[in-house]
Amino acid sequence: MPITKMTGIAASDGIAIAPVYLLAEPDLSFETKQVEDVTAEVARVDLAVTQATAEITAIRNTAAESLGEEEAQVFDAHLMFLSDPEFVGQVKTKIEDEKINAEAALKEVSDMFVMMFSSMEDNPYMQERAADVRDVSERMMAVLLGVKLPSPATINEEVIVVAHDLTPSDTAQLNKQFVKAFVTNIGGRTSHSAIMARSLEIPAIVGTGSILDSVADGQVIIVDALEGEIITNPTPEDIETYNEKALAYEQQKAEWAKLVDAETVTKDGHHVELAANIGTPKDAEGAVNNGAEGIGLYRTEFLYMDSADFPTEDEQYEAYKAVLEAMEGKPVVVRTMDIGGDKELSYLDLPEEMNPFLGYRAIRISLDQQDMFKTQLRALLRASVHGALRIMFPMIATLPEFREAKEILLEVKNELLAEGIAVSDDIQVGIMVEIPAAAVLADQFAKEVDFFSIGTNDLIQYSMAADRMNERVSYLYQPYNPSILRLIKNVIDAAHAEGKWTGMCGEMAGDQIAAPILLGLGLDEFSMSASSVLKTRSLFSKLNKSEMEALADVALNQCTTNEEVVALVAQATADL
Ligand code: PEP
Ligand code: MG
Secondary structure (H helix, E strand, C coil): CCCCEEECEEEECCEEEEEEEEECCCCCCCCCCECCCHHHHHHHHHHHHHHHHHHHHHHHHHHHHHHCHHHHHHHHHHHHHHCCHHHHHHHHHHHHHHCECHHHHHHHHHHHHHHHHHCCCCCHHHHHHHHHHHHHHHHHHHHHHCCCCCCHHHCCCCEEEEECCCCHHHHHCCCCCCEEEEEECCCCCCCHHHHHHHHHCCCEEECCCCHHHHCCCCCEEEEECCCCEEECCCCHHHHHHHHHHHHHHHHHHHHHHCCCCCCCECCCCCECEEEEEECCCCHHHHHHHCCCCCEEEEECHHHHHCCCCCCCHHHHHHHHHHHHHHCCCCEEEEECCCCECCECCCCCCCCCCCCHHHCCCCHHHHHHCHHHHHHHHHHHHHHHHHCEEEEEECCCCCHHHHHHHHHHHHHHHHHHHHCCCCCCCCCEEEEEECCHHHHHCHHHHHCCCCEEEECHHHHHHHHHCCCCCCHHHHHHCCCCCHHHHHHHHHHHHHHHHCCCEEEECCHHHHCCCHHHHHHHHCCCEEEEEHHHHHHHHHHHHCCCHHHHHHHHHHHHHCCCCHHHHHHHHHHHCCCC
């Protein structure tokens, strides 16, 4: 009896029914053979080059069309390499000299090039070229072997992508017109593929454990990303049931959509700000369409991760300006780059660490490699005249870190002014509170910052000592644990005591169980995936702030576990 139902973590809302597109590692194994007809073998190489060039060009064009020129640029480097006569020439020479098959010659030459490039460890440009050689050779090898390489950027019919995991760049290549959902073996609600799925508004289930081994390419499956369930062998009745459920969900979304221009106000007249988290300038459109009142978190590291080298000051300026302009004067909180942890940057040569989440990352890198930091700050300050910019530093643990970052910001501002470049004089500067030490010391920070934004994705993992990506300890990842709620209250109260505001840009802000309590605790700004904005506005319109204050008090002082808080909120909101 085949498995019919699997479960995972619902990471991005929605329901989809479509054939599977397996994004699995292709089998490119081959045997080394001696050949007699050397000319024929050389001709196979020419054919592989021609076909690989055609495939990469097609991928490049699709990626440029659906995702933008920036995402497409990596393929230009591949094309350039393929047209380099040196590489292909060496493959042919090897066939002629050693009378071996094209596969064997290609493998030997590509290994040699990769080794040569990657041995130049200090040269990020060469490291990138090594990656290009690997990609291009893999594609040529696939042509020679007649194997189809999965390429998410070229998907042009409705599918559900199934993979072990998706890297941020895989995720960025997904065209939501065709990719109806994705499902992965690993990952959690706050892993970056999950966060990107929400900003692309693609339904997703992650952390299934074994989806990749449980379905075949082309098999129709149902993904219910509202519940975190996958029906792998649906009957016609299942399909009908889920089509109805999908329709009901669409109708609910249509109801929420009516609130797109409404203010966010509770039943008893209390206003809060509902903002969206974005990863790229293009996401700002989704924020506007979903009625966000601002951007509460622009994760700028994606700008670095989607590029083959450090983005220049001008490239960054254009990106920040685009977001500020798209938001038409509404506040935009831009976080300086948060590289490290699970967000790698191939051209920034970081040594491997035992505990990357506790290591050299985010503001620690920025304060250490100040040229890179200053370039980002210059771009931000130059863009500040195009809207209401707020700058935020990630992973602040101590006040001296904040002071140093702010001082560098001031220094850069003075440099720009001296150069005659205009800078807004109304830029708020704040910090992410995502390290427990900063949450505990919030009263002292509140005297120096303009605002806090609580990063619960990390705050929870650091407080509970439970890796946010590790399913085996995910039971400890407890947003509603009274200990977390008390830390959050400490931060909000500390800000208010100094007349400052507190936002939250961790996933918890858009969580329908957490939001009522956060409202009761007095959180001022809630920043979440654009797709959660309208349903949260609808939820708040049905709540009384005064009742939520009482609810929060019980949660913090009478509940002892995560589960008790969930039950408390569920009971309090059951009739809405
Ligand atoms: C957080 O830690 O809550 C956060 C918003 O940042 P990121 O998810 O990018 O680490
Ligand atoms: Mg974080």
